[in-house]
Amino acid sequence: MGNVTALMSILGLVQGARASTEAADNQRRAAIAPEEIASTNAIALEAETAEKSRRMEKSQREQTSSARAKAAASGTKANSGSMNDVIDEMSSEYSRQLSWLKTSGKSQADIIRKGGKIAADLGRSGAKATEAKGVANFFSDTGTAVTQTGKAGWWVKPK
Numbered sequence: 001m002g003n004v005t006a007l008m009s010i011l012g013l014v015q016g017a018r019a020s021t022e023a024a025d026n027q028r029r030a031a032i033a034p035e036e037i038a039s040t041n042a043i044a045l046e047a048e049t050a051e052k053s054r055r056m057e058k059s060q061r062e063q064t065s066s067a068r069a070k071a072a073a074s075g076t077k078a079n080s081g082s083m084n085d086v087i088d089e090m091s092s093e094y095s096r097q098l099s100w101l102k103t104s105g106k107s108q109a110d111i112i113r114k115g116g117k118i119a120a121d122l123g124r125s126g127a128k129a130t131e132a133k134g135v136a137n138f139f140s141d142t143g144t145a146v147t148q149t150g151k152a153g154w155w156v157k158p159k
Contacts, residue, residue: 020134038116
């Protein structure tokens with residue numbers, strides 16, 4: 001019975017070491033995914049923001065031109081003080097909106113990337129912890145295997 005217990009301890013030692021190594025490797029590989037996914041999402045958001053900005057800028061130019069045309073059609077002098085003030089204010093507001101859209105899109109993309117990096121770092125940390133636990137278990141299991149093989153008389157010189 002002692003030999004069976006000793007063999008089981010050794011097999012458990014080998015299996016535990018292999019399982020810990022595989023688990024750590026799997027965690028490391030899985031840690032890559034969040035960063036890649038976040039990067040892809042951030043790139044898509046940046047492209048979407050650029051397209052929204054392009055469309056907004058075009059629309060704003062058209063609205064400003066339309067306001068100038070309507071003012072001219074109404075008989076208002078195109079370069080009169082109050083008309084210029086209104087169109088200048090309109091243009092300034094449009095610039096603020098466009099700037100905000102671009103800043104917001106960049107900020108959101110940065111947050112997505114940071115979230116992916118944090119998730120990936122967490123996965124890599126988990127892999128390191130699994131490895132450390134595997135090493136600790138290896139030494140513990142080695143001690144158990146030595147004890148069991150000793151009890152089975154594997155270390156006693158034959159007489």
